[in-house]
Amino acid sequence: MTxxxxxxxxxxxxxxxxxxxxxxxxxxxxxxGDCVGPALRSRPGRIAVLAAWLWLGWHFFAR
Amino acid sequence: xxxxxxxxxxxxxxxxxxxxxxxxxxAAMIVGxxxxxxxxSFTWQATMGVSLCAALVLAAGGRVPGRPxxxxxxxxxxxxxxxxxxxCGAFTAWWGSAFLTGSRPSHPxxxxxxxxxxxxxxGKSLGLLAWMLLGWWLVRR
Numbered sequence: 001m002t003x004x005x006x007x008x009x010x011x012x013x014x015x016x017x018x019x020x021x022x023x024x025x026x027x028x029x030x031x032x033g034d035c036v037g038p039a040l041r042s043r044p045g046r047i048a049v050l051a052a053w054l055w056l057g058w059h060f061f062a063r
Numbered sequence: 064x065x066x067x068x069x070x071x072x073x074x075x076x077x078x079x080x081x082x083x084x085x086x087x088x089x090a091a092m093i094v095g096x097x098x099x100x101x102x103x104s105f106t107w108q109a110t111m112g113v114s115l116c117a118a119l120v121l122a123a124g125g126r127v128p129g130r131p132x133x134x135x136x137x138x139x140x141x142x143x144x145x146x147x148x149x150x151c152g153a154f155t156a157w158w159g160s161a162f163l164t165g166s167r168p169s170h171p172x173x174x175x176x177x178x179x180x181x182x183x184x185x186g187k188s189l190g191l192l193a194w195m196l197l198g199w200w201l202v203r204r
């Protein structure tokens with residue numbers, strides 16, 4: 001379990017580092033919103049992303 | 064010529080005019096999270112509560128003023144988006160390895176790890192609120 005937790009901690013810290021790096025001037029890392037945005041601009045993409053969001057809610061809070 | 068008859072409502076900025084509606088929406092999300100957070104999982108009350116929270120975000124979230132009206136930015140290039148895709152791949156691999164190996168106590172899935180957190184009223188309510196805020200962020204894009 002410790003190894004699993006450490007893995008998620010590393011992933012979380014990496015995501016935070018990416019989010020911070022994306023905000024630096026002249027950064028070569030895209031912001032997460034800019035990556036999700038194009039998917040949300042097409043109807044199938046929007047349905048897929050929102051369906052994933054709905055599944056997350058049901059899985060963690062209603063299951 | 065300036066229209067001096069215009070009241071404060073006419074001269075207020077769009078952000079100021081939308082503030083009450085945004086506050087109402089956020090308050091509704093907090094109430095939804097706190098009420099639904101009381102229900103135990105695997106009950107029809109929890110399913111109904113989560114459904115209503117989702118309906119609130121999907122139906123009202125995109126209509127709350129403050130939705131960006133500027134033209135969307137150009138999509139990032141592959142090189143700029145690569146670190147995020149790499150992160151998604153790593154997360155999926157880590158989560159999937161636990162899922163496919165049967166979520167052992169030594170390598171549990173994220174759901175099992177979060178069970179003690181979401182098993183409390185406060186933890187579940189905060190989780191629900193975070194989930195609704197994520198949904199709001201998505202529907203406003």
